[in-house]
Amino acid sequence: MGQNLMRNHLRNFGQEVKKNHALFIMVLPAIIAIVVLAYLPMAGLVLAFKNYRFNLGIFGSPWNGLENFRYLFSSGTGWLITKNTILYNLLNLITSQFLAIIIAVFITEIKNKLFKKVSQSLIFLPYFISWVIVGTFVYAIFNYETGMLNSAIKSMGGESVNVYSMPGIWPWIICLFNAWKWCGYNSVIYIAAITGVDAEIYEAADIDGATIFKRIRYITLPCIKPTVITMLLLQVGRVLRGDFEMFYQIVGNNGQLFNATDVIDTYVFRSLLQNANLGMNAAASFYQSLLCFIIIMIVNAVVKRIDSDYALF
Amino acid sequence: MRKRLLSMTLVFTMAVSMLAGCGKASSSDSKATPTGTSVEATEDASATAKLDTSEEVNLVMYVVGDRPAGQDEVDENFNKIIKDKLNCTLTVNWIPWSDFRNKYPLLFSSGEEFDLAYSATWLNFSSLAQQGAFMSLDELWPTYAPKNFARQSESALKQATVNGHYYTVPTLLATYSAYGPVYRTDIMGGTDWAGKMETFQDVEEYCDIVKATHQEMQPLDIYSSGSEWDDTYMYSLGYRSSKGSTNDFLFFDPSQKNPKLFTYYECAQTGDFLEIMNRWNQKGFFSKSALSDTDSTQLQNGKAAMKTHNLDKLADYSRTNPDYKMEYSNFVKNVSHLPYTQDCMVISNTSKNPERAMALWDLLTSDRDVYDAFFYGVLGTTYTLNDKGEYSITDTDLYSPSGMGAVRTTEFNRNAVGTPESYDTWKQTFEDNIASNDTAEKYAGFVLDTSNIATEYAACQSVHQQYWWPLELGYSDAKTGLAEYQKQMEAAGIEKVRVEVQKQLDAYVAGLNK
């Protein structure tokens, strides 16, 4: 019975290949590349479950079950850092994509070619400034004694504010800097999507006397819907991964802010700073991967139910 | 269209094959070096004569640091010397400062063949040793480096032991647990500073004067690596940290017969300390945002006037900023030697010539000329000596002392030109102190093994950084902050840690009293 099923599958597969053999050949290099570059090294995932011994290597080391995962969950930290990571990613996802869409729509509506070109290039600049340097700028703005913020407040007659002891405000600061850094990069995708829209449709709308708002609402936005959904899904698939550099450079070692700004990546970094335990490191990464996997499978299935064209797979 | 496709495919394939060729060419260079003949390891002290040097061998050593531009000259000169003596050459590979955190553990897990490497407490030596990263030296060391082995102190040997075996050759350079203010005295000219620096009260008076006369400065150099004034305070009371270094959360009193471990919140004097730090915070002795400040050069750059650290900082700052007239004061009540594993040498499991490597190490630590050639380079070209035997690098853009700090010995180590006279005097004072009072010194051999409590220890470390660092700087309220710190430590598993460490400490004390 099982054998028949196998043979049927193989026969269907054979037929499919014969039907679309050119397509199969076209996709073959990518398959080879992904197997060689990504799937083969994936065997190292077992490191998360091993009591790693340097002299025995990854595969020779003994298993130790879930022991490497314990440090992530001791005293309730696991819940806190997971919650923070997810919330930050959702907040950043919504704000940065929203900002990118607005920028893209506005820029494509602007008529002046020079203004368009110059502003597009300028908006891209933050992407090139590394977080290390952004971190020093953040410190230059918010530090208590000589920061630009406090200098401005003092010059207006107010009292200095110690921003670094106010954890509640930092999620917004981080969100702001994240949006600022990525707005140019993200907007490119949407600008490209909007300019890919068939010109005929726009011309037809003009003839019908559509206003700008109607045009944006009924043509531009729907046409970039597939791109928006793809981008949102891709970001959701990374919802457990934090941008370590961003958090580390902005927050530093300021413990007062940790409860509000600690994400999985920064917590792991601090915990393992004095303990070169490769298994524990791998366990944290596996935990993130597993949660991302579960979440994206669920979300993708939901999207598929609504409209199967928009799902990732 | 077809022509464009054809040309693109040609470019594609050419690129791939060219790059594949690049890859292959370099991989053939990393083939294994020819193996030296293995010699039967015996306890015989004259075994160096048994070392078979008939085959020329290339040893590979890894150090941490940025490779100086002119290093080739130093390597060439050194190789000439050891080719003569041991029929071998040495290739030194440098792991840049920016990469060491990632590349150092990778070095030992990748199976790459090399012989020697630098290690240190800040490179997580004990944690790596516990996980089997290094070759056991039980027989190699006494056999092929007998001179080095004989000179090691008892505590050094204990520190080199992990799970009952030797896994490293610690440095033979004595360093001291002395800790205290390193401060500028040039800015005190024209003020009514008494010149005394023995207590925390003195520190406060000094800072008051700095604050009054130099508004652009913040008296204390504190930044994102945390404050060490808490450790200084505990040491000044005579307490010792369980792991033998700063940033610890378990202390004990070495003058007790059976010392019991305690935390900050169980220590009677913590309240006083927090009061002091709170006052210093109010007075503006350091930035209220210090923990987010990544600038580690405040003192050198003239933004701060004082830092608490060990004696070597005095030498460093005096050399880079002689006009500051730096001075030092030790606040530690009972000085002891710092662990000799601060700088140490390890041999890789993948080494094909551990005997020759060990013999080279013996040569380096016992032969003055070989040491100088390795550590400082070529006399006259890369460095010069003055009549006191102090060295000075000729061109700091091209040369620098070796990154293998572990090779230094108390006898061979040279001071840099510009080191103040007081440096050596201080060292002598510390040696005398230790000789007459071994209250802390007898614990120098105590090495903490965290393998049974790895999870809890990591969690406690994390909590300590999150709750204690702001608390000790007066950023959070002393009473509620301390209570919160206690609550979080208990949740992280401090009790389990304490029980385990106490067990090890008791066993160590029992061993002492035998």
Next chain:
Amino acid sequence: MVNETMAVRPRKIKLSTSSKVFYVVCYSVISLIALSCLIPFIVLISGSFTSEQYIRFHGYSILPKDFSTQAYQIIFKNPMTILHAYGVSIFITLIGTAMGLLLITMTAYVISRKDFKYRNVLSFFFYFTTLFNGGMVSTYIYYIQYLHLKDSLLALILPGVFNVFYLLIMRSFVSVIPTALIESAKIDGAGEYRIFFQIIWPLLKPGMATVALFLALGYWNDWYNAMLYINSDSKYPLQYMLYNMLQKTQALAQIAGQAGIQVADLPSSSLKLAMAVVATGPIILVYPFVQKFFVKGITIGSVKG
């Protein structure tokens, strides 16, 4: 044809008030955002031309207050190093982008074809690798021992050549192209390769420009692979040199002088900024160049006619 005459007709329609307000909002919002992106960059550049002393005591400013080119002098003291680094960066960016673009576009096309039965299976197969990866240790051992890529430029190109995110973004661009086009081409007797290169390819200009830009940026900014795999001085790309400089200070600050050995002089703030300017350099010009591919109104209709 119909579209051309329409495009030539000049706009004489008067704008309503609400449209005028909209345009004002457009211009002001974009100007504001562009300014907030420009100013930090100007501060960065002016900081690189400021003396170190001034930065230490007075912080950053928009115009260089104490002008000094010392930072750049230090960087270009050994011009061969920088030239080599530029060469490596440009080389791997060009090759990597070309290889990646071809691979990604071709694959995206195939998995967007509704009549390709295994498109969802393949999409998942590719996407899975973004969720799970073997980790630094495993990948490192694999590249060094099994692929023999130690100290090879290929190790800088291969890891990023097939980026699944870009693949899926490209797929969303391809999916906008109507299937009717492909069907009519097939009816006309065109083979798959011809359809791809002659029909699909020209219509994907914005999408390909976007992915090419992202690939180029990714390769230009990558320091991670260089850190892991490269040992020879002549093979380090520009971004790694910047990373080296920036992280050195951090690393040394973290170990807080625990190292008993003497540590070399740390790079100053202005030096770091100057290196950032040098390392960013030419890539800024790529985006304006790519913008000309964002041409509004691809006349798909003309192909139909």
